[in-house]
Amino acid sequence: MAGERPHPDVPTPRIGADEWVSREQEHREGRGGLTGRALSLIERIPPATWLVVFIAIAAVLPLLMNTGDLNRYGLNVALFALLALGLNVVVGWAGLLDLGYVAFFGIGAYTYALLSSSHCFTETTCGVHWPGWATIPIAIATAALVGFLVGLPSRRLSGDYLAIVTLFFAQLFLTVAAQGDRVSALGLTSGVNLTGGPNGVPDVDPIRIFLIRPTTVEAYYYFTVVALVIVATALWLLIRSRTGRAWTSLREDALAAELMGMPVNSLKLLAFSIGAAIAGLAGAILAAEQTGVFPGNFNLAILITIYAMVILGGAGSMAGVVLGAIVITVVFEVLSPTTSPEKLSLLFYGVILVALLVKIRPWWRLAFVLGGTVVLGYAVRVIAHAVSASSTEGEVVSGGFVGDVVELLVVTPAQPGNWPKYAYIALIVALLALTRLDGWRRTLLIPPTLLLAAFVWETLLVQQPTVTRFILFGALLVAMMTARPQGLLGKLRVEIV
Amino acid sequence: MDWTKFFSVLIDGIQLGSVYALIALGYTMVYGILKLLNFAHGDIYMIGAFIGFGVLTFFGGPLSPDLPLAPLLILMFAIAMIGSGFLGVAVERFAYRPLRNAPRIAPLISALGVAFFLENSALLLFGSQYRQYNGFELIGTGGFYIGSVKITWITVLVVSSAASLMVALILLVSRTKLGKAMRATSFDQEAAAMMGIDVDRVIVATFFIGSALAGAAGVMAGLAYSSIFHFMGFTAGLKGFAAAVVGGIGSIPGAMAGGLLIGLAESFTTGYMNGTWKDAVTFSILVLIMLFRPTGLFGKPEIKKV
Secondary structure, eight states: OOSSSOOTTSOOOOTTSOHHHHTHHHHHHOOOHHHHHHHHHHHHSOHHHHHHHHHHHHHHHHHHSOHHHIIIIIIHHHHHHHHHHHHIIIIIISOOOOTTHHHHHHHHHHHHHHHBBOOBSSSSOBOOBOOHHHHHHHHHHHHHHHHHHHHGGGGTOOHHHHHHHHHHHHHHHHHHHHHTTSBOSTTTSOOBOSSOGGGOEEOBOOOOBTTBOOOSHHHHHHHHHHHHHHHHHHHHHHHTSHHHHHHHHHHHOHHHHHHTTOOHHHHHHHHHHHHHHHHHHHHHHHHHHTTEEOGGGGOHHHHHHHHHHHHHHOTTOHHHHHHHHHHHHHHHHHTSTTSOHHHHHHHHHHHHHHHHHHHOOSHHHHHHHHHHHHHHHHHHHHHHHHHOGGGGOSOOSSOHHHHHHHHHHSOOOSSOTTHHHHHHHHHHHHHHHHHHOOHHHHHHHHHHHHHHHHHHHHHTGGGOHHHHHHHHHHHHHHHHHHHOTTOSSOOOOOOOO | OOHHHHHHHHHHHHHHHHHHHHHHHHHHHHHHHHOOOOTTHHHHHHHHHHHHHHHHHHTTTTTSOSSOHHHHHHHHHHHHHHHHHHHHHHHIIIIIGGGTTSOTHHHHHHHHHHHHHHHHHHHHHHOSSOEEOOHHHHHOSOEEEETTEEEEHHHHHHHHHHHHHHHHHHHHHHHSHHHHHHHHHHHOHHHHHHTTOOHHHHHHHHHHHHHHHHHHHHHHHHHHHOEEOTTHHHHHHHHHHHHHHHHOTTOHHHHHHHHHHHHHHHHHHHHHSOGGGHHHHHHHHHHHHHHHSTTOSSOOOOOOOO
């Protein structure tokens, strides 16, 4: 590795010049090539078109999928898009780091569940069954009120200190949700079952708003999409209003905004309340749709997932965060344990092949990589077979043509022992090395890395799809952030620290 | 009042607090220099615990170790610290450095990605079962008494090694050339670069030291609380993070005080109230502190330049 060469990813600021100024050229030109042209094309599409396209796709989706897939891809995407839009108000527009967001989601869900279910608070108080037109607004209002209260410290705290206080609030909520089945005031009164404790609240009523009474997955899907469209339109009008512009200026520089006479504290509280209200709505829908609320629905992993959607899509861009919600939910669901291992394998090898075809130029280098992989794979397999016959007798997960190719090229031991684990570590090292190398060194390293990846996939990763999905999710987050730190549809802007 | 109980709860709190303080130091050092919340730090602590366990198993396990106790412990600590240190440097190199000039929230997501990756890689490699350090078999249940309060050798080991690591850190930061460079970089990165300080090298050193401390904390947690598992870094990381913020993030004495405070709060809640509420009570105390001292116990109020 050449020590003196600055890394291409890190633009070294010209000393003495403001960083924005020194990178002015780059900001003005944008990206070149095919990707750059596609991005600038996307930027020119008017927002109304986005909305129409979204509604059109959303409307026909149930015709293309069975109920299970609609639940996994349609309903989940719509719910998470709603949550991401709400978080975008707080994080993307007002620039407040709110790590308690998942609690508002939970508060909405629990409020709905407690007011419309057969849940027993005490022995005698049982089964409050209010209709949806009453409970949903109450759930939204409760979440908004709590959002307001949690936002209060934002008048004094800023940045990471606000983040930690809101994170504590989320922890507090999670503890209460998981332990609140015998709440009593300092041990003086008899216990009230507030949240159902670890068992949650079962038997939640479906939504009843006069004639709107969704019961099936399709109906809930349409209900959520309509809610999403209404919320998105309202937010779109909001960000173009005085308040929206004030939020943006607050995010860019709170001090300057205050000096311009903006009511900074009220703006922050408003952002918190609106974000929380949207999360509350999503929570109420979740409670009704899965006919129950459980503490496990609102853990910090969900919070991280929503954050990932907002940041990955591009904080501040509404189309971006919805896109982020779609990408992450789909990736998550595809990698879920219900997808068969053969399909997963096909997808795995397919993505690798496409990545090779797109990334490696010119053609002779690609030919070298593919040929090298075949020759090396076959050679290693023959040697392994000569050393120990059992090392090539294992089962290959993928079927068909892909399976045949893998069986020909990859060592698949019947009793792998600890080898897959060592290979996994070697694979990580090789992948990291690939990002640092260039030229012929990189080309030389690709074939062994591919074989290593196939070996690890067949012997380790495909056996544990749940773990694999989190590993790939984590790696994807890092890779996408380093490739495009402002998010998919986000814009680069000057940051004043 | 039952003073024996009070003092044993106090000592438990100090022991737990020293582990949290070591984790908090890594958070605070990285934050001080890069203004980055390194959410992967808790998982580096977890990997440290596993490396220590690996060394222990390599030398015959806790029940019949091949080495005498002292060299074995030194080896466990040393290898875990070096291993986690290099892991921290690698994380910085590949997940944070490309994002050095990116929006501030981007490295946060990258850090969360690293956390997911490390946790689940550990699950893949080590399985989901709890691993037993068996600290009491290894070191023994013995100890000494002050009045009627028993202090075990494990407590002595944990508290004294944590204290000596902290003293070493303070000496490093206040007395050496590297420490001076670290303080300068933390004060103003650009000005430090203009004065001829290799900022990249300082950042790498910071990550190495912070992660090594977390690795040591992992081994201590393994010895003192016996079982380790792939998800242990998450809660501990959260507590360490909380400790760093409460003490005033960026401040080294603040991280130590914050860690101690959280350890004590937790052990007193468990000792005198219901254990299931310990996190809720701890966090409520912290929120109150934050509300009255918005920049933490040792943090300086931020002066805004316009």
